[in-house]
Ligand code: SF4
């Protein structure tokens with residue numbers, strides 16, 4: 001039973017967040033929202049323990065579809081980075097700001113880029129593409145993320161400075177068009193660079209938050225040097241080019257780890 005402690009703890013943490021936000025904000029939505037996400041994560045971990053090979057994908061689809069379809073398209077909540085800027089500028093502490101605080105700003109201090117492995121609706125689609133491990137060496141194009149980050153901020157700031165009306169509607173269309181653009185660019189880059197996660201590595205503006213925060217992550221994959229035979233399999237199966245055998249925080253591409261556990265599953269010596 002001990003091995004089921006982790007999914008149980010995950011469920012308890014999310015239930016605690018759900019109940020606290022429900023009571024403090026007097027809004028039943030938070031109870032439903034965080035309970036659902038907690039259940040999806042706990043189910044994924046449970047399936048992983050049961051050695052179901054698509055465990056991560058189950059959670060990714062459950063959370064990603066919920067956020068994209070229910071929160072984004074049905075509830076008109078812009079959960080993209082533009083939505084974060086929008087709610088931040090209006091001073092509204094609602095779903096998008098809470099989402100960023102939990103998943104992308106403070107959460108990564110504990111679970112690193114777990115968001116990118118288990119919840120992101122952009123990667124949810126990209127992970128269906130054929131290049132699960134990169135077939136080409138990594139490019140030096142990471143600087144593009146700062147441009148997309150700046151563009152999203154300038155876009156929303158300009159709307160505010162120009163006192164544009166109907167912002168809620170604009171934000172909904174920005175969410176729709178932004179997502180379609182992300183998918184188009186993400187799929188195009190995946191085929192161009194033969195790498196499903198090329199968009200994550202070079203373009204995604206959210207990594208400007210995720211990378212520095214996940215540098216300090218509490219949960220990290222570590223290598224037991226006494227078991228490791230330096231076969232290099234872990235690096236070959238890693239979708240994010242992480243040098244996981246180096247235990248230091250400065251490991252190559254260390255802030256790219258999405259906790260997918262492919263390296264752990266494939267290590268012939270159980271060294272990870
Ligand atoms: S890097 Fe961006 S697109 Fe990729 S999984 Fe993370 S949040 Fe999603």
Ligand code: SF4
Pocket residue numbers: 223227228229230231232233234235245266267268269270271272
């Ligand atoms: S797969 Fe395992 S044994 Fe091989 S290099 Fe990686 S950690 Fe070491």
Ligand code: SF4
Pocket residue numbers: 221234237238239240241242244256257258259260261262263264
């Ligand atoms: S394969 Fe290992 S090091 Fe690479 S992203 Fe997945 S968990 Fe992280």
